[in-house]
Amino acid sequence: MPGSDFRSEVRALIAEILAGLAAILDWQVLGFLAVGVSLGAVFGSLPGLTATMGVAVLTPLTFWVSAEQGLAMLLGIYCGAIPAGGIPAILINVPGTPASIATTWDGYALTRKGSAGLALGVNAIASAVGQLTSIMFLAFLAFPIARFALQFGPAEYFGLALLGISLMAGVSGRHVIKGMLAGMLGLALALVGLDPMTAYPRYTFGMSEFLDGISFVPVMIGLFGLGEVLIQISERHKARKSASAEIGRILPSAPEARTMAGATFSGATVGTMVGAIPAAGGDIGSVIAWEQARRASKDKDSFGKGSLRGLAASCSACNAAIGGAMTTMLTLGIPGDAVSAILIGALLIHGIQPGPLLFAGNQSFVFSIVFLLVFASLLIMAVGLLGARPLARILNIPPPWLWTGIVLFGTVGAYALNNATVDVWAMYAAGLAGFLFRKARIPLGPLVLGLILGPMMESNLRRALILSRGDWLGLLTRPILLVFLAATVLSLLWPLIRRKLASTNPQP
Amino acid sequence: MTRADSIAGGAFLAVGLALVASGWTFPPGVGGLPGAGFFPQAIGGLMGLLAVGLLLKGESGGEDRRPEMSGTRQVAGTAALLFAYLLLWGTGFFAVRTAVFLALLLRFLGQGWLSATGYSAALTAFVFLAFSMGLNVSLE
Amino acid sequence: MPETGASEGDPLRYNHASPVVVARLRWILAACALLAACGGAEGPYPAKEIRLIVQAAPGGTSDTVSRVMGSLAESRLGVPIVCENKPGASGALAFSYVARRPADGYTIGHAPVEIAIVRSLGYADLGPSDVSLICMVSKTAPALVVSASSPWRTFEEFLEAAVRERGGIVMANSGIGSIWHFNILLMEQGTGARFTHLPYGGSTPALVSVIGEHSDAAVAGVGEVVSHVQAGKLRALAVFDAARSGVLPDVPTSHELGFPIGAPAWSGFFGPGGMQENQVELLAGAFEAAFGTEEWAKLCRERGMEALFLDKDGFAEFANQQQRFFEREIPKLLRLGGA
Numbered sequence: 001m002p003g004s005d006f007r008s009e010v011r012a013l014i015a016e017i018l019a020g021l022a023a024i025l026d027w028q029v030l031g032f033l034a035v036g037v038s039l040g041a042v043f044g045s046l047p048g049l050t051a052t053m054g055v056a057v058l059t060p061l062t063f064w065v066s067a068e069q070g071l072a073m074l075l076g077i078y079c080g081a082i083p084a085g086g087i088p089a090i091l092i093n094v095p096g097t098p099a100s101i102a103t104t105w106d107g108y109a110l111t112r113k114g115s116a117g118l119a120l121g122v123n124a125i126a127s128a129v130g131q132l133t134s135i136m137f138l139a140f141l142a143f144p145i146a147r148f149a150l151q152f153g154p155a156e157y158f159g160l161a162l163l164g165i166s167l168m169a170g171v172s173g174r175h176v177i178k179g180m181l182a183g184m185l186g187l188a189l190a191l192v193g194l195d196p197m198t199a200y201p202r203y204t205f206g207m208s209e210f211l212d213g214i215s216f217v218p219v220m221i222g223l224f225g226l227g228e229v230l231i232q233i234s235e236r237h238k239a240r241k242s243a244s245a246e247i248g249r250i251l252p253s254a255p256e257a258r259t260m261a262g263a264t265f266s267g268a269t270v271g272t273m274v275g276a277i278p279a280a281g282g283d284i285g286s287v288i289a290w291e292q293a294r295r296a297s298k299d300k301d302s303f304g305k306g307s308l309r310g311l312a313a314s315c316s317a318c319n320a321a322i323g324g325a326m327t328t329m330l331t332l333g334i335p336g337d338a339v340s341a342i343l344i345g346a347l348l349i350h351g352i353q354p355g356p357l358l359f360a361g362n363q364s365f366v367f368s369i370v371f372l373l374v375f376a377s378l379l380i381m382a383v384g385l386l387g388a389r390p391l392a393r394i395l396n397i398p399p400p401w402l403w404t405g406i407v408l409f410g411t412v413g414a415y416a417l418n419n420a421t422v423d424v425w426a427m428y429a430a431g432l433a434g435f436l437f438r439k440a441r442i443p444l445g446p447l448v449l450g451l452i453l454g455p456m457m458e459s460n461l462r463r464a465l466i467l468s469r470g471d472w473l474g475l476l477t478r479p480i481l482l483v484f485l486a487a488t489v490l491s492l493l494w495p496l497i498r499r500k501l502a503s504t505n506p507q508p
Numbered sequence: 509m510t511r512a513d514s515i516a517g518g519a520f521l522a523v524g525l526a527l528v529a530s531g532w533t534f535p536p537g538v539g540g541l542p543g544a545g546f547f548p549q550a551i552g553g554l555m556g557l558l559a560v561g562l563l564l565k566g567e568s569g570g571e572d573r574r575p576e577m578s579g580t581r582q583v584a585g586t587a588a589l590l591f592a593y594l595l596l597w598g599t600g601f602f603a604v605r606t607a608v609f610l611a612l613l614l615r616f617l618g619q620g621w622l623s624a625t626g627y628s629a630a631l632t633a634f635v636f637l638a639f640s641m642g643l644n645v646s647l648e
Numbered sequence: 649m650p651e652t653g654a655s656e657g658d659p660l661r662y663n664h665a666s667p668v669v670v671a672r673l674r675w676i677l678a679a680c681a682l683l684a685a686c687g688g689a690e691g692p693y694p695a696k697e698i699r700l701i702v703q704a705a706p707g708g709t710s711d712t713v714s715r716v717m718g719s720l721a722e723s724r725l726g727v728p729i730v731c732e733n734k735p736g737a738s739g740a741l742a743f744s745y746v747a748r749r750p751a752d753g754y755t756i757g758h759a760p761v762e763i764a765i766v767r768s769l770g771y772a773d774l775g776p777s778d779v780s781l782i783c784m785v786s787k788t789a790p791a792l793v794v795s796a797s798s799p800w801r802t803f804e805e806f807l808e809a810a811v812r813e814r815g816g817i818v819m820a821n822s823g824i825g826s827i828w829h830f831n832i833l834l835m836e837q838g839t840g841a842r843f844t845h846l847p848y849g850g851s852t853p854a855l856v857s858v859i860g861e862h863s864d865a866a867v868a869g870v871g872e873v874v875s876h877v878q879a880g881k882l883r884a885l886a887v888f889d890a891a892r893s894g895v896l897p898d899v900p901t902s903h904e905l906g907f908p909i910g911a912p913a914w915s916g917f918f919g920p921g922g923m924q925e926n927q928v929e930l931l932a933g934a935f936e937a938a939f940g941t942e943e944w945a946k947l948c949r950e951r952g953m954e955a956l957f958l959d960k961d962g963f964a965e966f967a968n969q970q971q972r973f974f975e976r977e978i979p980k981l982l983r984l985g986g987a
Binding site for chain 1: 705708712733740824844845848863947
Binding site: 053057177178180181184185187188191195197198200202203226229230233234235236398400401403404405407408409411412415416419421424425428431432435439440441442458461462465466469470 | 512513515516520523524527530534535539540541542543544546547548551552554555558559561562565579580582583586587590591593594597598606610613614617618619627628631632635639643644645646647
């Protein structure tokens with residue numbers, strides 16, 4: 001009888017779920033999770049230490065413990081680092097990890113308005129909500145999401161990159177031409193290194209240090225960290241009335257929570273999808289989510305100036321990318337981002353092979369991972385909310401102390417990434433550029449987008465053309481690419497449409 | 509148009525033209541496919557056009573203020589210290605070199621010698637312990 | 649922070665690949681023993697931690713091999729082996745860095761097949777004969793895979809189509825100039841097949857494109873394909889080797905099929921040129937002891953590597969022969985590939 005079959009299947013599933021939960025309801029496993037989350041918070045909140053690095057460095061330590069314990073620690077680091085990356089983004093305008101670049105835009109603006117506490121609170125809550133939402137996707141829609149991710153061939157990646165690049169105008173604020181110019185500069189910097197298709201060295205000046213291109217993280221630390229320090233030094237003579245910075249309340253009010261709810265959930269959806277696509281993660285996802293929230297909002301001008309919705313969307317998306325990446329990893333055995341690539345290696349050591357076999361054959365382990373992710377996100381939310389006030393004290397540190405701290409952590413972090421001196425030079429050069437760009441009111445967001453998306457755009461367009469045998473129009477037969485192209489065109493024409501609308505009913 | 513805009517426009521125009529020119533030196537694509545020089549030229553061309561736009565129009569909607577060149581002495585001094593530190597990167601005695609650099613930087617930014625020395629020593633020790641011992645980064 | 653008397657200003661570091669406390673205790677014990685033995689003077693080698701430079705980013709095969717080997721060998725040496733990643737330029741940055749260090753035995757490097765390739769690619773003027781080779785520990789054969797739903801069920805069917813269609817089959821590779829890309833070119837050279845090459849930035853995206861059916865076939869290390877083959881996503885048509893692979897025992901080898909082609913990836917260790925014989929032998933002995941452990945055998949099984957130990961002379965002969973092979977073949981192969 002089909003009914004009883006179904007019922008016994010459900011019963012079996014519930015048994016697997018409970019077994020998965022039981023396997024981690026162990027004080028040692030939860031202890032490792034807590035250790036992981038705290039370590040992750042340290043790695044994430046210090047500019048120059050990334051989630052990838054934290055997981056990579058601590059993976060060998062997990063060889064000596066059980067699979068559940070090891071995984072708890074590594075997932076804890078992963079889940080702890082991403083929201084923690086938003087903390088320096090909010091407090092000092094320096095993203096702790098690449099995923100929190102979009103968090104600087106509204107988060108730091110809120111801090112300048114004296115609402116640092118609220119920004120940190122929103123970061124903690126939206127991050128957790130985003131991650132929990134993505135875990136729900138993982139638990140219930142894993143295979144459809146995985147199939148969607150596998151649809152991504154070169155043409156589709158090119159479309160995604162193009163859409164991302166078209167957001168340059170949107171994230172430029174009022175300085176659209178200069179923003180686009182900065183974006184082009186980012187794309188140009190991304191050209192440095194071996195040509196991805198022919199391995200011909202471009203702009204390397206004969207130095208093998210440049211063959212793999214310019215490392216992104218040192219440039220990010222320089223542009224945002226060192227650049228911001230130099231700006232603050234140049235403006236310090238101005239009366240600093242906000243010497244003892246306001247922290248304000250932490251928890252958003254009920255009306256505020258209501259305004260943010262939509263942006264948080266749509267951010268989570270975008271983040272999960274982008275995170276599921278291999279090689280695209282929270283950095284791209286949060287920018288797309290931020291721009292999407294801006295489009296959807298009636299109050300577009302507040303974005304970038306301390307909009308709670310923009311903040312919630314970006315925080316939610318960069319954490320939702322975790323669930324997306326884990327979905328691809330668990331269902332297909334394919335890393336969704338750099339961290340999950342290392343996680344796969346760690347699981348292999350324990351004799352666990354992520355992929356369809358694991359999903360079908362060892363469901364209780366998959367549910368263990370789901371519960372670990374749930375606990376981790378609740379834990380990091382609690383830590384984030386409780387820690388917001390003490391952390392915000394950082395604003396009361398005498399500025400020179402803070403500046404030297406950022407400089408030193410940035411320098412050593414840039415070096416430690418690849419143990420490469422050239423990365424330290426890149427960081428300092430980017431710092432000077434970041435300072436000059438800010439002075440000339442050239443937005444930095446597009447530059448970063450260009451750097452991230454340049455290689456993705458170029459290599460995938462050229463791959464797509466190899467597949468279509470050089471036929472450009474042949475690319476247009478791919479439905480997902482067409483959707484991306486339509487979205488790109490729309491986003492490029494949007495400012496014109498808006499201006500039209502604005503001129504028909506002029507604002508006072 | 510502000511002076512910063514014209515400087516930026518000129519610089520971007522130069523970079524764009526250089527990209528277009530350098531594109532010719534790369535091996536061309538075979539079989540109708542774009543070669544290694546295609547993207548440099550496309551990006552350079554777009555950058556050049558935007559730069560011309562900026563030079564002609566200025567940034568519409570931008571405030572017509574000259575960039576404030578205040579605090580130049582402070583920034584130049586900081587940059588000089590940073591550059592000196594960068595040149596000495598990897599020459600040995602990381603901890604000593606860093607503590608001295610930080611102390612000089614703090615002193616330059618107006619801290620007293622005592623607090624500058626103490627804080628820089630503490631910060632250096634912390635970073636050295638965290639990275640060198642905790643993360644096995646060989647700082648030298 | 650505890651400080652030991654014999655550290656001579658050298659920072660006490662933990663090793664990645666062992667629990668912090670154990671590593672520290674072991675180090676302190678070793679330091680005490682040394683102190684007792686020679687009164688704090690320049691002790692016998694090794695008297696302090698050894699840095700092992702890995703030419704790839706954390707998480708990959710090179711990194712895992714180095715960390716596991718390092719942690720297994722350090723108990724034998726009595727000092728920690730600390731791994732440091734210096735990725736870039738196919739490993740050329742790390743090789744040149746190690747080669748420039750003083751040959752005191754305290755900086756060594758992981759030596760993958762790329763050390764025999766980088767000179768031919770022009771990334772660094774350095775080859776196996778310029779460094780002190782210590783020993784080799786593993787070998788990974790390349791495997792040719794297609795999507796599980798592809799029409800080709802055997803190597804012969806695939807080859808027949810590749811020869812007939814001359815470029816009709818799209819072959820994803822892990823990057824121009826990578827070892828797996830050379831294997832594809834060797835296949836073209838040795839069998840008369842012709843492919844449309846689709847370069848990716850590594851084996852994973854290349855395999856993903858085959859799984860997602862965006863390209864038809866790929867060549868990657870046996871260890872990289874085995875999980876997807878077992879999961880029924882990929883079908884392995886051949887292993888480019890003389891002997892069958894332990895993890896893919898049902899897949900025919902290229903030699904069996906009548907095409908003696910295949911350039912494996914391998915892992916070994918090296919130090920700066922001119923290291924003392926006894927230091928090299930001491931390190932090789934420690935790695936050999938590590939090689940004999942069950943942990944190493946297990947890792948090789950999981951990663952699809954063939955455990956293969958060559959001492960310094962055997963490794964030198966092998967690596968130099970590889971270097972000559974690549975110096976001869978790479979210019980020809982790259983001309984063939986049109987790059």
